[in-house]
Amino acid sequence: MSTESTGQDEFERFADESGDDAAVRAATVARLERAMGTLGTAAVARMESKLSWFRRMSAEDRSWVGLVAQSGMAAFVDWFKNPARGRPAITVEVFGTAPRELTRSVTLQQTVEMIQVVIDVVEAQVEELAAPGGEQQLREAVLRYTREVAFSSARIYARAAEARGAWDARLEALIVDALLHGDREEGLQTWGSALGWSRTPVIAIAGGLGGQNGEGALDDIRTAARRAGHDVLAGLQGERVVVVLGVNERFDEATAPMTAAEPLAGMFGPGPVVVGPAVSDLQSANRSVRSAVSGLRSALAWPDAPRPVLSEDLLPERVLDGDSVARRHLVDEVYVPLSAAGSPLLDTLSVYLEHASSLEATARMLFVHPNTVRYRLSRIADLTGHVPSDGRGAFVLRMAVALGRLEG
Structure with missing residues (x-):
């Protein structure tokens, strides 16, 4: 049985009540409706006192968070009033009030902290909010509802992460293409900043895909490079993989190209892997990218070349190839x-x-x-x-x- 069907069964059992339970519920709903504004205000006040990051937010973002909290309270009361509706539509009823940009101001961890604060505020007042005999009924409803809020939050942030990841991948490919062809260089620093680029020196690595899954190979290279502390851009051009690294400052600048490239060489497909010279910043990286790609084209003329090999060690072959x-x-x-x-x-x-x-x-x-x-x-x-x-x-x-x- 799936998790979804199990959850639906729980909501159906929740809605199957006797007449006495329904009367208690109605009385509890009336109390909740009277206290709804107070609960929302109390939740925001508790966030300000307990969450330091909430106090540092802009007034606009705090107001949006307060609106989401109020919407959450209203949606909970409406759902509690009509348990036969089944699962609450959290994403529409609660998060639909906030702009999409709020997911950039509030992290998933912070969202979890906010949910916890709201739960604490409501649970602390269950005795006052519930009609006599309805305390357990309200407490269980709060737990079910907040679980749905948590699941919906995770889905929202997962979709945002997927969209951001797809956008980052497209921007990386655009930067690599611009570096290779030498156009739009005036926008490189802006694009790099959008991806959080900060490391210097910068080197390029070029190699073949060798029949591997392109996106899988790029993901493996990105993961390994970031684990080593490098900034990384990676692009796929047919069967060729081009990687641009902002090298971790712990690496000695003189030996940085080979030291940074050697752990990544095994993630490329069979054949040569060529490392371009180190340059001072991302805007100058076109020299390193072009050298690496030129070396990759001409490396076939030196079958015994080491792997990886510096593009400067392939100068004769590159000359013969017309570089x-x-x-x-x-x-x-x-x-x-x-x-x-x-x-x-x-x-x-x-x-x-x-x-x-x-x-x-x-x-x-x-x-x-x-x-x-x-x-x-x-x-x-x-x-x-x-x-x-x-x-x-x-x-x-x-x-x-x-x-x-x-x-x-």
Whole structure:
């Protein structure tokens, strides 16, 4: 038997009364109608004395709460007068008087506290309100009615939460799309504030869905990110998932991108997961989003890339895929420092790469000692962050030198 049918049976039994009980009820109703205004006023006064958050509310919101309390009293008396009506229509008769915006001013926990205050006010006066012999009848009616109020409150807040969640998801998708395509950037801070965004630095993570349920994957990522203390926006673009994180301030800024991304990487589908560079705020996050998405497209060219991988570690592949930002970055960060350091370093690197990374062959071609070559190679590694004797480092350096020469 369902909970709903059980509750309906209770109301039917409640309505099935003898003539004496009906007379007692009628007398109690008359007393309730005379005291209705006083009860509502007493309930509001008790809220002001017991609930500190109620005292801090605006006068308009307090007046709405008072109106809801009065409506609740009136609806209870009307229902108590006619028990054959079955379940009371709480949502319409009580909460229908208040604007929808009130659910934003009053939380579900606060609503429960208010209901408790009203129950206390009514129960404290049951002896005076009930006709002789009707005390138990009134007390049971109050308990049944307040239970319905509690259920209706939960339904209202559940619907509001669902609507808010759907609106948040649409706004998140809009922000992610704006960051990726670079339009409507002037509204990003406003949109972020609407979602409670406050964290910096900001990073982007891009990965594949891999056949997972899209909404389920996004929910898992959001939950894990918020549990770690990050602000999070997540959007689905076909089979691609793009996540923007406002990183928890506990994370070291230098290592924040990888430290924040690593726990989330397993929630993406199979394939590469690419992390964009850290930026200072949400309005600058388009750089991180575009870098991450560009890296995701080009990561197929590096099958052995770690997971997750920084988009800056995919610069050569992004250049080959036509990313002009990656081309500029590779030239500025690798070729320009080498060129500024003087021709010996560039010449040594070029000869070293052309001669299969052989120290001796490079030394012979340059007419220098092998130790000189070693020293120059270590200087190159210090300047660029890429080791010429490493396969990956040699690839990045070769690409940077070629691009730098083309621009020169």
